[in-house]
Amino acid sequence: MFVPTLMGQCTPEQQAYWLPRALDMQIIGTYAQTELGHGTFIRGLETTATYDPETETFVMNSPTLTSYKWWAGGLAKTVNYCIVVAQLYTKGVCHGTHPFIVQIRDEETHMPRPGVKVGDIGPKLGFNTADNGYLGFDNYRIPRDNMMMKNAQVLKDGTYVKVARHGKATYGTMVFVRVLLVNEAAFNLAKACTIAVRYSAIRRQCSPDSEGSELQVLDYSTQQHKLFICIATAHALQLNSTWLWKTFSDTLAAIKQGNVDTLPELHALSSCLKALSTADAASLIEQCRHACGGHGYMMSSGLPYLYAFVTATRTYEGDYTILLLQTARFLVKAYEQVEAGKPLTPTVSYLSQAFTGKKLPWDSSPDGIIRAFQALAAGKLSSTVKSLRKRLESGLSYEQAWELSTIQLNGAAEAHCRAVMSQNYKSEIERLTVNSSPNVKLVLQQLYKVYLYYWALERTGDLLLYTSISESDIFELQLRYEGLLKEIRPNAVGIVDAFDLRDEVLHSALGSYDGNVYERLMAEAQKSPLNAEPVNQTFHTYLKPMMKGKL
Numbered sequence: 001m002f003v004p005t006l007m008g009q010c011t012p013e014q015q016a017y018w019l020p021r022a023l024d025m026q027i028i029g030t031y032a033q034t035e036l037g038h039g040t041f042i043r044g045l046e047t048t049a050t051y052d053p054e055t056e057t058f059v060m061n062s063p064t065l066t067s068y069k070w071w072a073g074g075l076a077k078t079v080n081y082c083i084v085v086a087q088l089y090t091k092g093v094c095h096g097t098h099p100f101i102v103q104i105r106d107e108e109t110h111m112p113r114p115g116v117k118v119g120d121i122g123p124k125l126g127f128n129t130a131d132n133g134y135l136g137f138d139n140y141r142i143p144r145d146n147m148m149m150k151n152a153q154v155l156k157d158g159t160y161v162k163v164a165r166h167g168k169a170t171y172g173t174m175v176f177v178r179v180l181l182v183n184e185a186a187f188n189l190a191k192a193c194t195i196a197v198r199y200s201a202i203r204r205q206c207s208p209d210s211e212g213s214e215l216q217v218l219d220y221s222t223q224q225h226k227l228f229i230c231i232a233t234a235h236a237l238q239l240n241s242t243w244l245w246k247t248f249s250d251t252l253a254a255i256k257q258g259n260v261d262t263l264p265e266l267h268a269l270s271s272c273l274k275a276l277s278t279a280d281a282a283s284l285i286e287q288c289r290h291a292c293g294g295h296g297y298m299m300s301s302g303l304p305y306l307y308a309f310v311t312a313t314r315t316y317e318g319d320y321t322i323l324l325l326q327t328a329r330f331l332v333k334a335y336e337q338v339e340a341g342k343p344l345t346p347t348v349s350y351l352s353q354a355f356t357g358k359k360l361p362w363d364s365s366p367d368g369i370i371r372a373f374q375a376l377a378a379g380k381l382s383s384t385v386k387s388l389r390k391r392l393e394s395g396l397s398y399e400q401a402w403e404l405s406t407i408q409l410n411g412a413a414e415a416h417c418r419a420v421m422s423q424n425y426k427s428e429i430e431r432l433t434v435n436s437s438p439n440v441k442l443v444l445q446q447l448y449k450v451y452l453y454y455w456a457l458e459r460t461g462d463l464l465l466y467t468s469i470s471e472s473d474i475f476e477l478q479l480r481y482e483g484l485l486k487e488i489r490p491n492a493v494g495i496v497d498a499f500d501l502r503d504e505v506l507h508s509a510l511g512s513y514d515g516n517v518y519e520r521l522m523a524e525a526q527k528s529p530l531n532a533e534p535v536n537q538t539f540h541t542y543l544k545p546m547m548k549g550k551l
């Protein structure tokens, strides 16, 4: 995050100085925004940067315990510089949070600079190879030029000048990383399903009839139900990530031309796609672990590590709930635009036909299911706005009414995102397979149908509310879904092989290409330090005395 922030928040002159140093690794940096007391609410950050025109420096301070920076990766022991987000004061006025480049350690000795308190935050659920750190300042001075001045400037005399065309321009790095995280979610989920599907083809358990041989666990319908949605979702996330990257690049190009009109839509999309992709990837990676039974619980399966790594992505760079609420703000505005007969931006354009007051006629084709997801999102949005307005009519302030409606707002944003993801999944497959063989097309279509049927069956309650789906339609869809799993089964191992992930990348005794699961589990077990000696010294120190009654 250090380098993208240098790229996004510095003037060309600042970039010319800092970027080559960072890219050459002459300096190592991190992004220190979150504090002990605040992560989500950026405006509530407490670190201060007060401009002193006498010395043309900013004085950095951590006025409270809760103002200590907390979490930045590599901050504890590795980095010597960091980007610190602090409340800017000049001429006695607070101008809100701004980013600063701060040297925290000596470039030669690596000692913390006087006035800098830095350390490690301790062990975490995962990410323990990263030295996430804390950081505090005691009247620590940095040169005026170290304020990142692309979007706002403090002149030598202390005059504050706002440059950016958009109030949230300094949040740009977060948007960029949210876009990247959708790709990360796809990649890590692909790893987990490669491990679990390969293992399920090797693992045999139970025999349906007492005479026959035991079945590969991959042949059980319930195992297919657990795993094929993981493969389908990995593709859904990958294709949505490519699409989002293009949307991001287009918006960035427009902003460079001075046009910020598409930024709100990008923010709404990157927020909900980051939220849903990281949450889905984490829960499906855990599902892959369940699918591997006891051996999935071994660190050597690779799955616990993957889960611990990915579940953090649901929180960092904007917590799941918080980001869905950001999308909800955008959706409520879109609702108001429909009411006012104003045009809508592309990803919410479906709303213009959705508020008919009638249930959408059920159609079980893929296009029909996508329309049903859109109807569901529109229906939820409409009910949410009704709740919001009822609360306003009862005399509550907008903020109070909004807070009381946040459960519904999150539901509407999640439904919207699922509809967007489903639509993109389908259209990206169609676009990318124009010249593909019929077999490749068939397999990819089977996968996106699994995604659509799975989520339709997960949301039958909502579909009953907002579409004309009947009990027999649901029954028919369930049978179709179960049939599809059987069609995919013969190709399942080939499909995960096609992710083309090398054994070194999977790092799993269960998921290696050669399928030598048991040999690898045993070889990994031999690495346990407890196997280094036939009798462990704790036997003599504790067990034997206890057994002899001498403890």
Ligand SMILES: CCCCCCCCCCCCCCCCC/C=C/C(=O)SCCNC(=O)CCNC(=O)[C@H](O)C(C)(C)COP(=O)(O)OP(=O)(O)OC[C@H]1O[C@@H](n2cnc3c(N)ncnc32)[C@H](O)[C@@H]1OP(=O)(O)O
Residues within 6 Å of the ligand: 001, 031, 033, 034, 039, 040, 041, 042, 043, 073, 168, 171, 172, 174, 175, 177, 180, 181, 183, 184, 245, 263, 264, 267, 316, 317, 318, 319, 322, 326, 329, 330
């Ligand atoms: C394709 C290339 C592939 C390469 C692959 C390489 C792989 C690389 C792997 C990548 C993995 C990277 C891993 C890096 C490790 C990361 C470690 C983690 C780092 C961090 O976590 S850094 C800290 C992140 N912190 C957060 O995200 C905090 C979350 N909080 C917020 O974002 C905000 O506080 C807020 C949005 C919740 C609220 O902000 P605020 O109070 O200021 O705003 P309001 O709610 O009042 O809203 C006001 C209006 O502003 C709009 N808004 C808000 N944010 C944005 C934005 N970012 N952009 C545009 N607009 C924004 C709101 O929508 C409001 O608009 P409205 O019109 O008034 O409704």
Ligand SMILES: Cc1cc2nc3c(=O)[nH]c(=O)nc-3n(C[C@H](O)[C@H](O)[C@H](O)COP(=O)(O)OP(=O)(O)OC[C@H]3O[C@@H](n4cnc5c(N)ncnc54)[C@H](O)[C@@H]3O)c2cc1C
Residues within 6 Å of the ligand: 030, 031, 032, 033, 034, 037, 038, 039, 040, 041, 070, 071, 072, 073, 127, 132, 312, 315, 316, 317, 318, 319, 320, 321, 322
């Ligand atoms: C592994 C890891 C690496 C990280 N790396 C960095 C880094 O490099 N740099 C950095 O600056 N930060 C980093 N972070 C911090 C991260 O960005 C924050 O933890 C994250 O943004 C969430 O903020 P928080 O911890 O303050 O959670 P909180 O906001 O305290 O959330 C706690 C709970 O309250 C809920 N909540 C909060 N506000 C509201 C609201 N308004 N409405 C409804 N519910 C609400 C949340 O949904 C959540 O359930 C990292 C975190 C982790 C876990």
